[in-house]
Amino acid sequence: MNNNDIIRPENLVYKKPSLLNDAHMHYCPGCSHGVVHKLVAEVIEEMGMAEKAIGVSPVGCAVFAYNYIDIDWLEAAHGRATAMATATKRLMPDKLVFTYQGDGDFAAIGTCESIHSCNRGENIAIIFINNAIYGMTGGQMAPTTLLGQKTATCPYGRRPDLNGYPLSITPLLAQLDGTCYVTRQSVHKPASVRKAKAAIRKAFENSMQGKGTSVVEIVSTCNTGWKLSPEKANQWMEENMFAKYPLGDLKDVESKG
Amino acid sequence: MNDKVTLMKGNEALAMAAIRYGADGYFGYPITPQSEVLEKLEEEMPWETTGMVVLQAESEVAAINMVYAGASCGKAVMTSTSSPGFSLMQEGMSYMAASEVPALVINVMRGGPGLGTIHPSQADYFQACKGGGHGDYRMIVLAPASVQEMADFVGLGWDLAFKYRCVSMILADGLIGQMMEKVVLPEQRPRRTQEEVEKQCPWAVTGRTGMRPKNIITSLELDDDIMEANNLRFQATYRLIEANEVRCETVDTDGCDYLIVAFGSMARIAMKTMELAAQEGIKIGLLRPITLWPFPSKEVAQAAAGVKGILVPELSAGQMIEDVKLAVDCKVPVKHFGRMGGNVPTPEEVLEALKKELINA
Ligand SMILES: Cc1ncc(C[n+]2csc(CCOP(=O)(O)OP(=O)(O)O)c2C)c(N)n1
Ligand code: SF4
Numbered sequence: 361m362n363n364n365d366i367i368r369p370e371n372l373v374y375k376k377p378s379l380l381n382d383a384h385m386h387y388c389p390g391c392s393h394g395v396v397h398k399l400v401a402e403v404i405e406e407m408g409m410a411e412k413a414i415g416v417s418p419v420g421c422a423v424f425a426y427n428y429i430d431i432d433w434l435e436a437a438h439g440r441a442t443a444m445a446t447a448t449k450r451l452m453p454d455k456l457v458f459t460y461q462g463d464g465d466f467a468a469i470g471t472c473e474s475i476h477s478c479n480r481g482e483n484i485a486i487i488f489i490n491n492a493i494y495g496m497t498g499g500q501m502a503p504t505t506l507l508g509q510k511t512a513t514c515p516y517g518r519r520p521d522l523n524g525y526p527l528s529i530t531p532l533l534a535q536l537d538g539t540c541y542v543t544r545q546s547v548h549k550p551a552s553v554r555k556a557k558a559a560i561r562k563a564f565e566n567s568m569q570g571k572g573t574s575v576v577e578i579v580s581t582c583n584t585g586w587k588l589s590p591e592k593a594n595q596w597m598e599e600n601m602f603a604k605y606p607l608g609d610l611k612d613v614e615s616k617g
Numbered sequence: 618m619n620d621k622v623t624l625m626k627g628n629e630a631l632a633m634a635a636i637r638y639g640a641d642g643y644f645g646y647p648i649t650p651q652s653e654v655l656e657k658l659e660e661e662m663p664w665e666t667t668g669m670v671v672l673q674a675e676s677e678v679a680a681i682n683m684v685y686a687g688a689s690c691g692k693a694v695m696t697s698t699s700s701p702g703f704s705l706m707q708e709g710m711s712y713m714a715a716s717e718v719p720a721l722v723i724n725v726m727r728g729g730p731g732l733g734t735i736h737p738s739q740a741d742y743f744q745a746c747k748g749g750g751h752g753d754y755r756m757i758v759l760a761p762a763s764v765q766e767m768a769d770f771v772g773l774g775w776d777l778a779f780k781y782r783c784v785s786m787i788l789a790d791g792l793i794g795q796m797m798e799k800v801v802l803p804e805q806r807p808r809r810t811q812e813e814v815e816k817q818c819p820w821a822v823t824g825r826t827g828m829r830p831k832n833i834i835t836s837l838e839l840d841d842d843i844m845e846a847n848n849l850r851f852q853a854t855y856r857l858i859e860a861n862e863v864r865c866e867t868v869d870t871d872g873c874d875y876l877i878v879a880f881g882s883m884a885r886i887a888m889k890t891m892e893l894a895a896q897e898g899i900k901i902g903l904l905r906p907i908t909l910w911p912f913p914s915k916e917v918a919q920a921a922a923g924v925k926g927i928l929v930p931e932l933s934a935g936q937m938i939e940d941v942k943l944a945v946d947c948k949v950p951v952k953h954f955g956r957m958g959g960n961v962p963t964p965e966e967v968l969e970a971l972k973k974e975l976i977n978a
């Protein structure tokens with residue numbers, strides 16, 4: 361059989377989403393950001409929402425998300441993405457409005473906006489990349505950094521007496537009346553990638569159906585900040601991160617019946 | 618009497634004028650002495666009539682970023698606050714300037730620094746006119762001296778903001794915000810349709826209607842040469858605004874012996890000072906800057922030609938006076954008189970100051 365017999369539409373099992381631009385991604389090899397970008401692009405395309413989608417990118421490694429996914433974007437100041445999404449959705453309720461934020465952006469400098477947007481039940485979706493570190497600025501401590509985890513600003517490991525405790529923010533958000541769907545996913549295995557994609561799709565659909573705020577936390581790797589190879593980073597995440605940040609749905613108003 | 622004349626507070630006039638303009642959204646956080654803006658809007662419920670969005674945000678930080686987003690979507694959006702809240706908004710102001718989006722921001726000033734007082738002040742002149750946030754940027758600063766101007770400058774502010782893709786600010790003080798006066802509100806205009814917004818603002822983030830190329834609103838540019846080119850473009854816009862949009866009012870400046878340069882409520886007080894002075898045979902003219910930026914430097918220099926001295930009364934330790942001195946190139950004595958901490962001088966006090974600083978000096 362020659363190649364031309366194999367390369368046919370009916371044999372296609374996988375393709376790059378058309379909404380993923382051909383730009384060179386600046387993400388480090390093994391970083392979760394790239395995988396999540398692909399999922400976001402795929403879901404928007406599959407929902408047929410390319411003309412209606414508006415993303416709000418954060419300050420963090422994903423600041424240039426707007427260069428990679430071929431939709432309209434706002435680039436927020438550090439932490440303010442959900443405030444921007446709030447106004448965007450209220451002014452144009454027929455649009456699909458989502459934020460894409462790291463742990464520093466969403467759960468440190470932006471905590472106030474994050475909690476209040478969720479509490480108001482804004483019809484937005486929040487993609488929250490928890491890699492337990494500040495990737496962009498060179499690996500400093502994040503609100504989600506684990507006890508004992510070494511970073512540039514807790515070089516001997518995070519100590520509760522000096523640095524406080526790791527913040528698990530999604531369970532807090534699940535308690536708010538404004539949220540309709542709060543889930544924790546990962547993208548380190550094919551099965552987890554599929555689950556994460558389904559979660560993103562559900563979050564986007566919820567926002568279009570006016571059900572309230574959806575939060576999809578992706579427990580992620582930052583192999584550069586963690587100073588681990590992609591493979592070791594996945595392993596470290598499974599062994600350490602999942603204990604503090606267990607995967608699964610924290611709230612799904614729909615399934616409650 | 619004109620049956621369209623109504624009596625209301627300056628702050629209420631801001632709210633009503635916004636609805637009448639066909640505004641798309643207001644986002645704000647309560648703070649004295651301007652909370653009546655949000656209160657009036659909530660009372661009027663414009664979302665039921667024009668479709669205008671009104672939202673009480675969780676902070677001024679959130680409010681200004683909501684405005685940033687709305688402006689980036691090509692919508693006519695605004696916020697109002699008072700001094701401490703305006704300080705919190707500076708990051709957002711800088712981002713909006715860098716992103717070249719049109720917005721209306723109102724500061725009804727109170728006395729500072731710090732939590733200060735809830736009473737009137739003009740001490741945020743530097744912050745408004747010299748750029749309180751980081752980076753090289755300017756915004757158009759309109760200074761109302763009456764409730765009528767509070768109403769009029771809402772529409773003017775938005776028109777200028779959309780014309781130049783910049784932030785317009787109304788810099789009022791607690792006196793203008795709280796006092797009641799007669800006002801004629803503008804006629805109700807319809808809000809622009811989404812199609813009209815997209816036609817007027819082809820750069821706006823609206824979703825890729827018709828699969829047009831994507832629009833991105835960002836203030837980030839890591840290529841130094843492109844970022845410098847961006848800055849040069851901002852500066853070119855500012856030069857254009859300086860050339861076209863200077864506004865001021867002059868009263869009795871022809872043949873006057875002394876000139877008062879004052880804005881906002883201080884200009885209103887100075888009008889009375891002029892009357893008192895005339896009774897004593899002292900000829901005072903008034904120049905009232907309406908745009909604080911761009912500052913009416915040429916007009917001040919013109920009015921100053923031939924006068925014996927200039928008094929710049931301000932509700933501050935003296936901020937606008939620096940621009941007046943620059944305008945006259947130190948060719949005429951320029952003296953400051955001010956009250957602070959929420960205190961407002963009487964017309965008599967201003968006249969005494971003029972005599973002391975310029976006549977008997
Ligand atoms: C007001 C402000 N403070 C600080 C910074 C510097 N800064 C940029 S990104 C960042 C942290 C980002 O970490 P996170 O949100 O976890 O994203 P990641 O890079 O890990 O994906 C910081 C502190 C900034 N840009 N603006
Ligand atoms: S620094 Fe970390 S979060 Fe940033 S791109 Fe690299 S691996 Fe990803």
Ligand SMILES: [Mg+2]
Binds near residue numbers: 494
């Ligand atoms: Mg992070």
